[in-house]
Amino acid sequence: MGLRERTRRTVQKEIAEAAQRLFVERGYEATTIDDVAAEVGMSPRSVFRYFATKEDIVVGKLGFVAEEMLQALRDRPADEPVWESLRRIFDLLVPHVDAPGKREVADPMQRIVFTTPALLASYLEKLHVMGDAAETAIRDRAQAAGKPYSDDDPTPRALVAGAFGCLLAAQKAWLAGGAKQSFAEAIDQAMATIGPR
Amino acid sequence: MGLRERTRRTVQKEIAEAAQRLFVERGYEATTIDDVAAEVGMSPRSVFRYFATKEDIVVGKLGFVAEEMLQALRDRPADEPVWESLRRIFDLLVPHVDAPGKREVADPMQRIVFTTPALLASYLEKLHVMGDAAETAIRDRAQAAGKPYSDDDPTPRALVAGAFGCLLAAQKAWLAGGAKQSFAEAIDQAMATIGPR
DNA sequence: GCCGAACTTGTCACTGACTGTCAATTAGTG
DNA sequence: CACTAATTGACAGTCAGTGACAAGTTCGGC
Numbered sequence: 136m137g138l139r140e141r142t143r144r145t146v147q148k149e150i151a152e153a154a155q156r157l158f159v160e161r162g163y164e165a166t167t168i169d170d171v172a173a174e175v176g177m178s179p180r181s182v183f184r185y186f187a188t189k190e191d192i193v194v195g196k197l198g199f200v201a202e203e204m205l206q207a208l209r210d211r212p213a214d215e216p217v218w219e220s221l222r223r224i225f226d227l228l229v230p231h232v233d234a235p236g237k238r239e240v241a242d243p244m245q246r247i248v249f250t251t252p253a254l255l256a257s258y259l260e261k262l263h264v265m266g267d268a269a270e271t272a273i274r275d276r277a278q279a280a281g282k283p284y285s286d287d288d289p290t291p292r293a294l295v296a297g298a299f300g301c302l303l304a305a306q307k308a309w310l311a312g313g314a315k316q317s318f319a320e321a322i323d324q325a326m327a328t329i330g331p332r
Numbered sequence: 333m334g335l336r337e338r339t340r341r342t343v344q345k346e347i348a349e350a351a352q353r354l355f356v357e358r359g360y361e362a363t364t365i366d367d368v369a370a371e372v373g374m375s376p377r378s379v380f381r382y383f384a385t386k387e388d389i390v391v392g393k394l395g396f397v398a399e400e401m402l403q404a405l406r407d408r409p410a411d412e413p414v415w416e417s418l419r420r421i422f423d424l425l426v427p428h429v430d431a432p433g434k435r436e437v438a439d440p441m442q443r444i445v446f447t448t449p450a451l452l453a454s455y456l457e458k459l460h461v462m463g464d465a466a467e468t469a470i471r472d473r474a475q476a477a478g479k480p481y482s483d484d485d486p487t488p489r490a491l492v493a494g495a496f497g498c499l500l501a502a503q504k505a506w507l508a509g510g511a512k513q514s515f516a517e518a519i520d521q522a523m524a525t526i527g528p529r
Numbered sequence: 530g531c532c533g534a535a536c537t538t539g540t541c542a543c544t545g546a547c548t549g550t551c552a553a554t555t556a557g558t559g
Numbered sequence: 560c561a562c563t564a565a566t567t568g569a570c571a572g573t574c575a576g577t578g579a580c581a582a583g584t585t586c587g588g589c
Contacts, residue, residue, distance in 0.1 A: 138557080139565080167545065178568050183547065252457060259460055260453035263500075287509045292501035293522040300493025301486075303460075308486040315484065325490040332527050336536080364574065375539050380576065 147185050147195075150175050154192045159243045163193075163251050190257035193248060196231070197258070201265040203227050208272045213280040217273055217291070218331050221298040225322055232306060233318035245310055262299055269295045294331060301325040344382050344392075347372050351389045356440045360390075360448050387454035390445060393428065394455070398462040400424050405469045410477040414470055414488070415528050418495040422519055429503060430515035442507055459500070463492045491528060498522040
């Protein structure tokens, strides 16, 4: 990654942090892009050069994490049960949700995501797209392992959708239930209630 | 349902049909609300009196179907396995997806939903909200049957999330795979690959 | 058939997210 | 230091969506 890309990410992070502070303070919808731009001291136009949409300021980071998770999925042993592989790559998401130290902002921000239709929609859509990629990865590795799924077999997609559903269930349960357990434990618990047949 | 409500739905249907014709013809994003308004011969302002958002013109119908499905869920025997109950209420959605007769418009429209980020996001969000309500219904009936889930038990949410994931998987598989099987069969197949433990 | 309350409609003015363009500035490269 | 490429702000414009209001329209009670 070149220097350009690095400074770009720095600015992105700065915008995101300032914006999320405002979102938590005043509410997501009540905060305009102009407010955010003023807070970081740049023009509104430039904010959109770092984030395609207002929602992206909040959920954009997920795109990067998704990349890591997909790579991790491809790196898993080809003969590992799919359900187990998915559980393992979710570990990469954990520190971003159950953020060590900075729960102060991350926690209320997540609540905002789940209570703001536009943000929730955006979040779900990102997860869905990641799910598509995960399905492909799973089909590829089954192919490589010599036991390919037939093209019209919905199994890989159903497994991914089920696992992601559990992930979401775990996140909501974890957010609702105070800090009685870690997010990782919540995922374990959710993914134990259903699974491949 | 009063007369006013009935005429209201009639107008909604008229707008939705005209709009979807345009969406299929010219593309969703390339079609403006002004275009739709002109097509049905009313002011743009009035279109928004029938649909809260542009996306709602496409996915709004799902809200009504969701109501029916939730009622059906509450009407299911309290001792039926949850997975089975969910499978059964999905039957109410089937005729709206695998629409008898009017595949001409419904089919390409569904493809548009899955390929237009804003629409997909909106669709997923609606399903998610329905999932919330379904979770409540399931907890209620377990309570009524004398075996309540504990408040922090993620099982009901995970079951719902998993089942809805399968539904989505089935829909995508069905859309992709031509008409080799019925949508109902696709759901059966997806929901057979995973399930409660 | 008439009337007032309730509902619907179009118009207008406005906000806010986003985009294209261009000229000025800034920052890496040789 | 000079050159090229990327970054920026300013500006004008599109489109979705909202609030307010005045002009119809509908409908039950008389």
